[in-house]
Amino acid sequence: MGALLVNPVWAEEDFTFSINAPSKFEVSQFPVIHGKTITLNNNPVSDVKIQVNFPSGAITTLTNSTGQFSVTSPVSADIGEYTITVYAKKDNKVANTQITYQVTENKLTIVKETPNSLEETLKTDKNIELDPFSKMIKQLEEEKLQVETRKILVKEQQQVEEQRLLAEADLQKDLKEAEKRNEFYSPRNAFYRFIQDVDSSVRGIFWQQFLFTEKITKQALEAKENALEEGKSTFEATKIFQKEAAVTQKEVMDFNKNLNVNYGNATSDIQEQFDENGKLPREE
Numbered sequence: 001m002g003a004l005l006v007n008p009v010w011a012e013e014d015f016t017f018s019i020n021a022p023s024k025f026e027v028s029q030f031p032v033i034h035g036k037t038i039t040l041n042n043n044p045v046s047d048v049k050i051q052v053n054f055p056s057g058a059i060t061t062l063t064n065s066t067g068q069f070s071v072t073s074p075v076s077a078d079i080g081e082y083t084i085t086v087y088a089k090k091d092n093k094v095a096n097t098q099i100t101y102q103v104t105e106n107k108l109t110i111v112k113e114t115p116n117s118l119e120e121t122l123k124t125d126k127n128i129e130l131d132p133f134s135k136m137i138k139q140l141e142e143e144k145l146q147v148e149t150r151k152i153l154v155k156e157q158q159q160v161e162e163q164r165l166l167a168e169a170d171l172q173k174d175l176k177e178a179e180k181r182n183e184f185y186s187p188r189n190a191f192y193r194f195i196q197d198v199d200s201s202v203r204g205i206f207w208q209q210f211l212f213t214e215k216i217t218k219q220a221l222e223a224k225e226n227a228l229e230e231g232k233s234t235f236e237a238t239k240i241f242q243k244e245a246a247v248t249q250k251e252v253m254d255f256n257k258n259l260n261v262n263y264g265n266a267t268s269d270i271q272e273q274f275d276e277n278g279k280l281p282r283e284e
Contacts (some may be wrong), residue, residue, distance in 0.1 A: 015045045017088045017095070025103045029132065033099070037063050037088065044068075051167060057160035058167035074160060077103040077273055092178040093136040097234055158196040188214065205259050212255055220245035 001151075017037040025031050033052050037045040044067025051060045056075035063069045083100045183189065188210075195206045223244040227237040260266040 014244055015039050015090070017048065017050075019086055019097060021099055021101060023101055024105050025077045025101060027079055027103060028076045028106065029103075030076050031082075031101060031103075032070045033086065035063075035069050035086070037067045037069075037078075039092075045090065046110075047090065049087075049089040051171060053085045053087075053167075055082050055084070055273070057164040060167060060170075074163075075156065079103050079105060080149070089171075089174065092182065094175065094178075098228070148232075202263075202265075205263055208228070208255075208259055216245055216247060 015037050016039075017035055020034040020036075021032070021090040031054065035050065037048045039045060044063075044065065046063050046065050046067060048067075048069075049060065050063065050071065051058055052071040054073040054075070056073055059071050059074060060067050062070055081100060081102050083098050085096055085098050086095065087096045089095075114148070116142055191210050192207075195203050195210075197231045221240045224237045224241040227240045228234070253274075257266075261268055
């Protein structure tokens with residue numbers, strides 16, 4: 001079944017969860033994902049909500065008293081490479097990661113037996129040919145079997161899609177409720193309350209500086225999410241976030257110069273006297 005993939009993931013600062021899964025499966029097998037949640041002191045964390053988004057649909061479960069969980073795909077695997085997302089949620093803290101596995105052909109080919117004596121005869125003697133009427137009957141039976149198989153597959157796919165949509169809606173509902181509960185403590189609201197005690201002459205400057213930081217952070221988060229959607233690892237997406245969120249000293253100085261001019265704390269002529277390090281040149 002291949003080597004195990006071990007993927008540790010941080011969920012805030014209260015606990016971590018790690019994923020164990022074979023890197024390879026064979027056709028007709030049901031992929032199984034195992035994992036464990038522990039605190040920073042290696043104590044198990046129970047009742048963590050786990051959601052595994054298999055290609056065939058989303059499955060949810062809870063970790064047991066030892067912090068462990070195991071989730072099996074509802075549909076057997078087809079040939080290909082698949083990347084699935086695993087979510088962990090507890091007490092309004094949510095984390096996710098992605099793992100990839102491959103599905104290959106079975107090593108042994110199993111021939112399905114049939115009670116049809118005529119077909120059994122054809123297996124043992126390839127020189128015997130069906131008469132035209134028998135050929136027509138055989139073709140009609142095969143077509144009927146194909147139609148029934150397609151109906152079953154379509155029904156199964158519809159059920160899986162319904163389960164996936166319900167699981168996704170449940171997750172989004174939980175996230176929105178958590179966001180609403182924490183809205184009072186959001187960075188924007190917390191900072192807005194803070195500057196109410198700041199002198200009104202500089203309050204606007206403080207607020208514009210916050211909006212400047214908030215805009216850059218939002219752009220960095222969007223870049224990170226796009227990277228994850230493109231299949232990049234959590235580590236790669238974090239590097240992209242750090243790059244997009246970085247601000248040079250010159251960018252900060254130019255922004256503050258414009259604020260000082262716009263809010264009447266300095267003129268353009270005065271601001272231009274500062275060098276690239278934000279200092280006034282000394283007179284010799």
